[in-house]
Amino acid sequence: MHLQNAEDIIIAKDVDKIYPNGCHALKKVSASIKKGEVVVIIGPSGSGKSTFLRTLNQLETISSGSIVIDQVDMYGKNTNINKLREHVGMVFQSFNLFPHKSALHNVMMAPLKVSKRAKSEVEEHAKALMKKVGLAERMNNYPSQLSGGQQQRVAIARALCMKPKIMLFDEPTSALDPEMVGEVLDVMKSLAKEGMTMVVVTHEMGFAREVADRVLFMEDGELLVEDTPDKFFHNPTHPRLQRFLSQVL
C-alpha cells in the first residue's frame, strides 16, 4: 500500500495517539506524501486531523507507529527533533506571532537564532518574503497593529524564512474574518504553484478542490478516504464521507 519511495517526503505508518486521559485521537493512520504534493486533510471537528498534522513536527508525540520525514525517522535514537523541525514549517490557526517583535523581526528571528545565518542575508531574505506575501509596507509594524489576515501572512513568511522543505497548515483561515480568508489562501496557492510540499488541514472546500493533489478524509481518528479532489468531491463512495459532504457543501 504505502511503499517506501524515495519521492515520499513524509511517510506516516500506523500512527496511534492515545492521550493520558484515554482519548484515542489517532487510530493506525498511515499516509505518504510525495515531494511537491499538496495534500488537504478534511474532516469534522474532533476527527484527529489537527492532531495528525501536529504529529508531523512532533508538537504531539505518538503512542505507536512511525513517522519518517525526508528519510529521517522522527523517533530514531539519533534524531535531533530541532534540526528536523527547521525544515518543517508550521502555520497555526491563531497565527502565534511573537507580539514583542515587529513583523520583520518575527520573520528574522529563527534564521538568526537557530540557523545562525548572516544578518544581512537573513534581512534581505525576510524583506523579500514580506514583499511576496504583500506586506512590504507593514514590515515594521507590531503584530497587534496588523489585521488577522496580515498576521497570518507574516506567519507564513516567518515559516518560509527557514527555507522549509515541507509546510504544515493547521486551519490557517479558521480564525479569520471572512473578507480576509482570500488573501491568505492566495499566498498559499502561489506557494503550491512553486512546488512546495504542503499538508493543509482546512474547512475551505474550494481551496481543496482547486489546489490539492490529494484530499484525505478523517473521522474519529481514522483516515477513511484518500483520493484526488475530483473523485473526492464528485464521486464520493465512502458513506461517511458522503454524509459529511452533504452537511458542509
Add this chain to the structure above:
Amino acid sequence: MRSENRALWQSVYLVIVVAFCAVVYASSKHINYNWNWQRVVPYLINTEPQSVRAPFDGTAKVSTDDKTLTLVPDAGGEPVVVKKFSAISVNDGDLIFEGDQVATISNWRIGPITEGMITTLEISLASLVFAVIIGLFIGLGRISRNLAIRQLCITYIEIIRGTPLLVQIFIFYFFIGTVLSLDRFTAGVASLAVFTAAYVAEIVRSGIQSIPPGQMEAARSLGMTYVQAMVNVILPQAFKRTLPPMAGQFINLIKDSSLVSVISITDLTKAGREVVSATFAPFEVWFTVALLYLVMTGALSWMIQRLEKKLAASD
C-alpha cells in the same frame, strides 16, 4: 468625569490631607512636644566647620599671604605644614598647646542617617540582583518537567514563604554565617535575597504560564530548542507582564531591608534609632527616616513605570 466634579473631589482630597496633618500637629502640641527639625539636619549633612587641632606644643607661623600655616614643635623635629583649611584661628608667632584649634575646615560631611540610607541602598540593590537571578531559576525549575527539580523548587518556595524573614535573618547570621564564616553584610544580603527570590520565583512562574502555549509551539516549530524559545520568545513577554508585581516585590525588599538592623548592620532604620538616642527628637527623626524610605521606594516605582511605558510600544 465632568470638570467641576474633578475640581470638587480634588479639593476634598486636599482638605482631608491638610486636616490629617493638623491633627498630627495638634496632638503633638497636646503632649507638649517641641518640634525641633534643626536638630536632625546635622545627622543628614554636617555643614559645621571642622577644627584642625595642634598635634603638639609649639609655635604657629603664618605666612604673609595667609596661605600656609606652619607649626614648629617645641621639642624639636620636623615642623608640620597645615595645607587644607578655610580659616586660620591663630596669629603668627602664637604659642600653641597640643589639642588647640589652629584652623577650621568648612567641609560638608554626610551624617549618620545618610550613611544608613546608603547602606540600605547597597543592601537592597545587592539582594535585588541576587533575588532576581535565584528567583528566575527557581521559577523556571518550578515548571520544569523533571519531577525532582520541580519538587525541590516547590520545597524551597514553601519553606521560605512559610517562615518569618526575621527568623531567617537570625538563622543566616548565627547558623549559616558561622558555618561559612560570613560577615554580617553578606549574611544580611543573602537572607534578603533568598527570601525575596521565593516570591520572585512565583511571579516568574505565573508570568511564564500567562503566555499562551501557542507561543512556545510556534517557537519550537521553527526549530528553536526549549532554552532558545524561553530566552527569545517566552521570557521577554513574561518580563513585561511581571513588571507590576515585581515592582511591588522590590518595594517590599527595600522596606524589609530594615530588618537587617537586628544583626547590627547600621542601615537607615538602625541609624534612625541611634540618632534618636543622641538627639531626643524621635518624632522628627522617624518622620525623616520614613520620608527617606518613601524617596527610595518612590524612585524605584517611578523607574519601573517608565520601563513599563517603554515596553508598551508593541501593545
